[in-house]
Amino acid sequence: MEQVVLLLIGVLAVGSALGVVLMPNAVYSAMMLLLNLLSLATLFLLLHAQFMFAAQLIIYAGAILVLFLFVVTLLNPEGEYIFRDKRRMQRAATISFGLFLGAMLVGAFLAAFNKTQPVFVPTDGTNGSFGSVEAFGIDLFTRFLLPFELTSLVLLVALIGAVVLGKRK
Amino acid sequence: MAEAIGLVVLFPLLGFLAIALLGNSLSEKGAAYLACAAVGFAFLSALASVPAVYDPKDVFLYTWTQAGNWKFSFGLLADPLSVFMCLIVTGVGFLIHLYSIGYMTGEHGEPEADYRRFFAYMNLFVFSMLLLVTSNNFIFLLVGWAGVGLSSFLLIGFYKDKPSAVKAARKALVMNTIGDVGLLLGIFVIILNTGAVNYYHAFRGAEFASDGGWRDIASILLLIAAVAKSAQLPLHTWLPDAMEGPTPVSALIHAATMVTAGVYLITRAHPIFAYSEVALIAIPVIGAASAFYAATCAIIQTDIKRVLAYSTMSQLGYMFMAAGAGAYEAAMFHLLTHAFFKALLFLSAGAVIHAIGGEQGIRNMGGLGKQLPLARWTFLIGALAISGIPVFSGFFSKEAIFAAFPLFGGKEAQVGFGLNETGHIILGWVALLVAVMTAAYMFRLYFLVFSGPKAKSYQTHESPLTMKLPLMVLGALSVVGGFVYVPGAYNLLEKWFEKAHEYVQTTPTRWLIIPYETIEWTNLIGAVGAAIIGWFIAYGIFGRAERVAPSDEVKGFAAFLQNGWYLDKLYYAVVATPVVWVSKLLTKQADKDVAEALDWGIGGSLWASSKLIRKTETGYVRNYALGILVGAVALLAYVLVAAIQR
Amino acid sequence: MSDVTFGLLISAVIFAVGAMGVLLRRNPLVQFMSIELMLNAVNLALISFSASLGTEEGHVFVLMVLTVAAAEAVIGLGIIVGLFRKRNRIDVDDVHSMDG
Numbered sequence: 001m002e003q004v005v006l007l008l009i010g011v012l013a014v015g016s017a018l019g020v021v022l023m024p025n026a027v028y029s030a031m032m033l034l035l036n037l038l039s040l041a042t043l044f045l046l047l048h049a050q051f052m053f054a055a056q057l058i059i060y061a062g063a064i065l066v067l068f069l070f071v072v073t074l075l076n077p078e079g080e081y082i083f084r085d086k087r088r089m090q091r092a093a094t095i096s097f098g099l100f101l102g103a104m105l106v107g108a109f110l111a112a113f114n115k116t117q118p119v120f121v122p123t124d125g126t127n128g129s130f131g132s133v134e135a136f137g138i139d140l141f142t143r144f145l146l147p148f149e150l151t152s153l154v155l156l157v158a159l160i161g162a163v164v165l166g167k168r169k
Numbered sequence: 170m171a172e173a174i175g176l177v178v179l180f181p182l183l184g185f186l187a188i189a190l191l192g193n194s195l196s197e198k199g200a201a202y203l204a205c206a207a208v209g210f211a212f213l214s215a216l217a218s219v220p221a222v223y224d225p226k227d228v229f230l231y232t233w234t235q236a237g238n239w240k241f242s243f244g245l246l247a248d249p250l251s252v253f254m255c256l257i258v259t260g261v262g263f264l265i266h267l268y269s270i271g272y273m274t275g276e277h278g279e280p281e282a283d284y285r286r287f288f289a290y291m292n293l294f295v296f297s298m299l300l301l302v303t304s305n306n307f308i309f310l311l312v313g314w315a316g317v318g319l320s321s322f323l324l325i326g327f328y329k330d331k332p333s334a335v336k337a338a339r340k341a342l343v344m345n346t347i348g349d350v351g352l353l354l355g356i357f358v359i360i361l362n363t364g365a366v367n368y369y370h371a372f373r374g375a376e377f378a379s380d381g382g383w384r385d386i387a388s389i390l391l392l393i394a395a396v397a398k399s400a401q402l403p404l405h406t407w408l409p410d411a412m413e414g415p416t417p418v419s420a421l422i423h424a425a426t427m428v429t430a431g432v433y434l435i436t437r438a439h440p441i442f443a444y445s446e447v448a449l450i451a452i453p454v455i456g457a458a459s460a461f462y463a464a465t466c467a468i469i470q471t472d473i474k475r476v477l478a479y480s481t482m483s484q485l486g487y488m489f490m491a492a493g494a495g496a497y498e499a500a501m502f503h504l505l506t507h508a509f510f511k512a513l514l515f516l517s518a519g520a521v522i523h524a525i526g527g528e529q530g531i532r533n534m535g536g537l538g539k540q541l542p543l544a545r546w547t548f549l550i551g552a553l554a555i556s557g558i559p560v561f562s563g564f565f566s567k568e569a570i571f572a573a574f575p576l577f578g579g580k581e582a583q584v585g586f587g588l589n590e591t592g593h594i595i596l597g598w599v600a601l602l603v604a605v606m607t608a609a610y611m612f613r614l615y616f617l618v619f620s621g622p623k624a625k626s627y628q629t630h631e632s633p634l635t636m637k638l639p640l641m642v643l644g645a646l647s648v649v650g651g652f653v654y655v656p657g658a659y660n661l662l663e664k665w666f667e668k669a670h671e672y673v674q675t676t677p678t679r680w681l682i683i684p685y686e687t688i689e690w691t692n693l694i695g696a697v698g699a700a701i702i703g704w705f706i707a708y709g710i711f712g713r714a715e716r717v718a719p720s721d722e723v724k725g726f727a728a729f730l731q732n733g734w735y736l737d738k739l740y741y742a743v744v745a746t747p748v749v750w751v752s753k754l755l756t757k758q759a760d761k762d763v764a765e766a767l768d769w770g771i772g773g774s775l776w777a778s779s780k781l782i783r784k785t786e787t788g789y790v791r792n793y794a795l796g797i798l799v800g801a802v803a804l805l806a807y808v809l810v811a812a813i814q815r
Numbered sequence: 816m817s818d819v820t821f822g823l824l825i826s827a828v829i830f831a832v833g834a835m836g837v838l839l840r841r842n843p844l845v846q847f848m849s850i851e852l853m854l855n856a857v858n859l860a861l862i863s864f865s866a867s868l869g870t871e872e873g874h875v876f877v878l879m880v881l882t883v884a885a886a887e888a889v890i891g892l893g894i895i896v897g898l899f900r901k902r903n904r905i906d907v908d909d910v911h912s913m914d915g
Binding site (some may be wrong): 060141 | 816817818819820821822823824825827828829830831832833834835836838839840842844845847848849851852855858859860862863864865866867870871872874877878879881882883884885886887888889890893894895896897899902903904905
């Protein structure tokens with residue numbers, strides 16, 4: 001049962017990724033991205049990362065994607081087609097190298113995990129089960145406190161940048 | 170005190186810099202007075218440093234570098250020889266500067282064009298000459314040597330719009346450069362063999378050298394330099410042409426000071442020269458040959474200043490003869506008196522030239538004695554001095570030189586080193602013959618210019634005081650200047666140069682002093698007799714009221730003499746023309762063609778390759794991103810392959 | 816195959832697809848979305864490895880990536896808006912004045 005669900009979600013993820021890239025209309029691409037985000041979130045859940053599932057949905061699908069949609073509708077673009085690209089060498093090189101990249105990565109993974117597959121090891125952590133909010137929270141605020149604080153700095157910088165970019169002259 | 174010698178060098182340098190940098194903000198007369206004051210103060214400082222004659226030492230020592238055995242330290246030297254030269258250079262130099270204030274003017278006393286430039290160059294010259302004579306090491310000597318060559322070039326070519334002047338300046342510079350190369354190579358040999366450039370170490374190394382063969386090489390090289398600077402055979406052709414410069418320049422540089430640098434070098438470096446048998450033979454021979462050659466050429470010249478130029482070369486030949494025989498005191502003495510009377514002769518010739526508006530050919534003069542009395546009397550004094558008539562200064566200095574070249578052989582103590590006795594006797598007779606010719610051409614000049622019928626009549630104007638005063642002072646000096654040595658009585662120069670060896674702490678084994686105990690009657694009568702014979706010849710041919718009408722063309726033997734035995738033309742044909750031809754060839758081939766090919770070749774290939782590379786800069790972001798992707802893929806592939814192989 | 820392996824494979828594929836999308840699309844917004852795809856693929860890989868190792872480090876890393884992606888989206892979209900605000904047709908190929 002679980003395998004079927006997994007396969008389904010996987011197909012959905014790949015398909016929506018292809019949709020993002022291939023759809024001519026930008027709004028459709030955004031919708032496809034939303035679908036991709038949702039399927040990835042589900043994959044997170046299936047991989048026992050409960051907090052990340054929620055975080056992905058809230059942050060990515062709920063904030064970033066919405067921002068994308070705002071901008072897309074603001075700029076109101078017309079559609080474009082990949083296959084009417086004038087720069088043919090670019091197209092050919094991209095497709096070939098991209099496929100090569102994908103093949104390399106997939107092949108590498110398959111070859112590495114030929115003999116033994118990595119599996120999920122459930123730990124009976126004292127701080128809650130794996131992937132739960134408690135476990136995540138404790139790691140975040142003790143071992144990784146510094147990176148956490150620094151990301152707040154990153155967000156501050158982005159905020160300032162946004163204000164500066166949005167100013168009218 | 171000895172440190173004053175630094176001031177001697179400093180004042181003319183400051184004068185030059187001030188005039189050069191202040192430029193037009195200094196008035197013309199102001200520049201002239203500044204230059205005179207600079208040299209005047211230098212003279213006073215030279216007087217102040219006279220005590221160093223009895224206590225010679227280095228001043229202002231500065232160690233430049235020290236590497237292993239080599240130690241190069243620079244400084245100035247206050248010793249009898251340098252103070253002697255300083256006094257001459259600054260004293261005569263001051264008088265000539267004063268003279269120039271009045272001379273370098275036009276018709277009504279207004280300064281000529283480029284007045285300031287003249288005085289700046291004169292100060293530069295005096296500074297370089299003083300540096301040359303006061304240095305305590307060969308490097309400053311070289312600097313001063315090159316400096317006087319440069320100043321000479323600038324001053325000979327002072328009338329830079331006159332092509333003949335520019336040519337003459339160029340010729341002087343080229344020949345001087347030959348000398349400079351000789352000096353440089355000589356310095357290298359000295360450094361190689363003694364490990365030092367300063368005189369103290371170099372001369373001690375030369376005097377006490379165990380393997381002294383290098384002294385021959387060094388002295389030949391230094392001799393080349395001296396010959397070039399003092400216009401001796403064979404590097405002499407620049408001196409007659411150098412008369413294109415203004416007369417004060419001829420007086421200062423080409424009579425009293427710069428051309429004596431060669432004699433100074435031989436005297437200063439006598440530990441090297443005196444121990445080289447080759448040099449000891451070469452120097453007197455060159456001196457005698459030059460003296461003879463110049464005297465023959467001087468007899469026939471038709472330009473006042475050219476006669477005096479050849480006369481300078483001849484007298485320098487005397488000095489070389491003395492210096493080569495080891496009679497350094499005699500050479501220095503003649504240098505002193507020659508400075509007096511030759512400067513006097515040039516300056517009075519200048520007074521004549523200035524008075525008659527720039528004419529220099531003696532064919533156009535005559536009978537000027539009544540119109541220009543001061544010039545006439547001073548010229549006469551100079552002529553008497555140079556001929557060696559007793560009481561005048563030249564007599565005593567020529568006596569001193571003849572003492573080293575006895576006419577009939579002499580006592581061992583008097584004969585110098587190097588040449589054997591026969592050689593000395595031959596040179597002695599040559600010197601006598603030259604004395605005859607000297608008196609002859611000098612009085613020829615006097616008679617043709619100042620007495621006899623007038624070739625043209627001129628409207629002469631009085632010389633200003635600034636010109637008269639130096640003439641009178643030099644006239645007086647030419648009369649009394651010789652009394653530092655009276656044969657049979659005393660020799661002041663011996664006291665002066667007594668401590669010359671203390672500085673290098675050697676004993677003067679090869680330094681002849683002028684003998685004064687007894688009077689050498691043969692020399693005395695010979696010298697005076699020669700002078701009188703010469704006077705008679707001149708009087709006979711030129712002194713009488715009517716004279717042979719000069720024809721414009723000079724043919725045959727006279728032309729040979731007048732053109733300097735055609736040596737100049739010979740040099741041009743043998744040396745100058747091939748060099749010019751080769752350099753034209755090089756300019757065309759090597760410079761233009763090769764440089765062009767290289768330029769287009771390298772440049773062209775770079776251009777083509779950059780055109781190719783430009784294709785990658787398309788400006789499209791996506792292309793650049795593709796580049797990133799390609800790089801990442803390649804990297805990943807490499808890592809995977811490496812991992813697989815493990 | 817296990818979950819983790821599957822997750823990794825999906826991640827690889829989505830990454831490659833995203834890379835091709837950046838290079839192929841001329842609309843800057845879609846390019847940006849493709850970049851987000853690649854970031855998501857990396858997140859998935861991190862989560863998968865974290866699951867196999869049993870520690871929370873991967874999750875924390877993913878949070879960092881998420882934060883940075885958000886900040887980057889803000890700035891990037893601001894720039895795109897600034898560049899293409901007044902144009903009719905938005906096409907990344909229009910900005911190629913810095914060519915050699």
